[in-house]
Amino acid sequence: MAGQAAPDAGGEVVVDIDGVLVLAHSEEQDAAKTWKKTFGHHPLFAFVDHGPGGSGEPVAGLLRPGNAGSNTATDHIEAARLVLAQLPKKYRRGRRTLIRPDSVGGTHDFLDWLTARGRWLSFSVGMTITDAIHQAVLKIPAPAWTPAVEPGGEIRDGAWVAELAGDVLTGWPKGIRLIVRKERPHPGTQLSFTDADGMRLTCFATNTTGSPIAALELRHRRRASAEDRIRAARDTGLRNLPLHDTAQNQIRLEIVQLALDLPAWMPMLALTGDARRWEPQRLRLRLFSAAAQLVNTGRRSCLRLARHWPRTDVVTSAFERLHALPTPG
Template sequence: VRVDGAGATHDLLTHLEALNTTRRTVRYLVGWTITDLDEQAIGRLPATAWQESITQDGDLQPGYHVAELTGLNQRQGWPQGMRLLVRRVRPSARHRKNLTAFELRTGWRYSIVVTNIGRMWGIAGSHHPQWLDALARAHAVVEDRVRAGKAMGLANLPSKDWTVNSGWMLAANLGHDLDCWLRLLTLHDQDGLDRAEPDTMRSRLYHLPARLAAHARRRHLRIERTWPWARAFVLAWQRLTDLPALA
């Protein structure tokens, strides 16, 4: 379970811990609001505690560092075994106005993630701060998906009726899922389309400048020859039809 800083509450973490049973293990990575006590603990970290973080592909990220903060900042009332991982990065210009006095003095911008993940069986390196930091940062795509969901119809609800709006949200989310799967399965190697936003997909593929004609008891889709995305559309169609049918 990955949650941003809004999830750093006693009730949520206690609830997640309570979900653990003999047959189920619930692991979490939750953002943490940094306090003065946290900054004091960060200040006590030796230089050797910081290690370069890694990307989602496992490559090193020069200039980005992560360290284990567990044990330097004793917290009362939080779940036993909770770990604190701190990440630092040089602040950009847009972040400078929000830096704390400690961050201005050190020249770094800090963020903390708490987790109950130790060593996961069968996953090498799963207990290392670098691995857990990369796992937590994969949650960042949620903001992109929320933005895309709004572009697919969630920005405005059509009615004052709850049932109508529920149906609208279901249809919008289904459309969003289909859009994601289409790009994943058929456009993954097409530059400009593999990560295209919904508006781009509409203008290039979904709003098709073509004519459906019938001849000799067959239907033909006649695509405008000058349309620059005709080849991509045909490729996506062929790949979709080549997918094996579900048993």
């Protein structure tokens, strides 16, 4: 129904996995001290990315205690299992599904599970800069660095990418590629001990072949949109989990995901342009609070919108697009 706006319009489904800390203000079941020295829960979410022109929808939510590890492979595997169960059958195995977590997903157990025989999923996983990776980066010759690119195809100023090889790949799944990016730090950025020559280093692993490393780095960089999905989740009920029992809070977590589905699919089907990327707060302000009057005349019901409302054209065009959709089934 969504046509070219569908998440798999490009022949691939991209799934971002990310954790979020939810504070608790009372003694709740499984609430515990978090790694940020706060108190609450540490859910793990998975979102299907709708591409740079859209938002994203939740497909899995795993409620965990506040002291759950960020890089616990068993939790990432369980979240991935829940994701695959939600996807159409043709995307449950094979390279048409890309799993894209941040560096906490860069564990041996998780990557071994993704690439297990009979599963063969694609991945683009952030990696921690270890001493071995740092030493390998220092040995990369200058001609091996390729300029990073922006979404529009132009060169990204002050950023370069290169692919690592050799001993740093030992012990990882067969076919893994390790790509590193160095970039001039933005003003105020604090460098770490693993950064080199005043450049900020980031690294990720993938098993995708046949694409330039600059394009692969851009694809992985786009996983930052998961933070937008987390922010939208907070706007739809994830700011706290107020119930006492874990089972009750798990139900609330499911309700939050249902609430997120509405501002994900409605813009995909009904809106165009920048409006497709509006988050819940902006949707409430610009669309859901539009002044209107429901008028019944004869055997028809008409929705009359105020002419002076600045987004009236967005609402009317959305109704027209929804009316033009084919009947499901």
